[in-house]
Amino acid sequence: MAESITIARPYASAVFAIAQEKGDMQAWSELLTVLAQCAATPEVESILVSPAVSDEQAVNLLADITGELSTDARSFLLLLAENNRLLLLPEIAELYEELRADAEQMLTADVITARPLSDEQKSKIAAALKKRLGKEITLSESVDESLLGGAIIRAGDLVIDGSAVGKLNRLASAIS
Incomplete structure (x- = not known):
């Protein structure tokens, strides 16, 4: 997985630069999401890796699934196909979203309560996270009753463990 992310990073950066230059980051986001879902399905994956399928045919298949592609999108997919990187579309989409969120000063914070x-x-x-991190915050909430009380917040590299279990564990460590 780490190797895939490393290989996908320059492609994500390139497509992000194109999207930012053309001012259509949202459209690229939507397209990459659909392409990533397509490439992740076993049926499409088997076609994309087949030596009997040309690069042009692989791109045409993805174009048929997603609808009409812009010239930039078609060129990008052809580049991926020529370099045998179409299966990296899920990683490229993930990295693109990170770049987009950073550029738009947005961050998703996971809150477990x-x-x-x-x-x-x-x-x-x-509001507190926005003040601390200087970014627009979107909360992703989940419930874990084993925490007993409080919350755990993960926002980027920041982790705040204010759960009752976390406090009890810190107390036990301090006592021993």
């Missing part, structure tokens, strides 16, 4: 949060609590957490 023992009980569902109220709208007011969500707003307060998002």
Whole structure:
């Protein structure tokens, strides 16, 4: 996986530069999401890796699935096909989204709580993270009753463990 990400990074950076230059980051985001889903299906994957399928045929297949492709999109897919990198579309899409979020000063924060949060609590957490990190925050909420209480927040490299279990573990470590 790490090798795939390393190989996919320059392609994601290139397509991001094109999207940013043309001012259509959202359109590329949508296209890459669909292409990534296509490339990840076993049926399409088997066609894309088949030596009997030419690069042009592979790109035409993806174009048929996604609808009409722009000249830039077709050229990008042909480049991927020529370099046997079409199966990296999921990684390219993931890296593209990271680049886009960074450029748009956006960040998704994962919030794990023992009980569902109220709208007011969500707003307060998002506002505090925005103030601390300087980015627009989108919350991704999940519930884990084993936390007993409190919350764990993961936003980029920042991890805040305010769960009751986390506090008990820190207390146990301090005592021993």
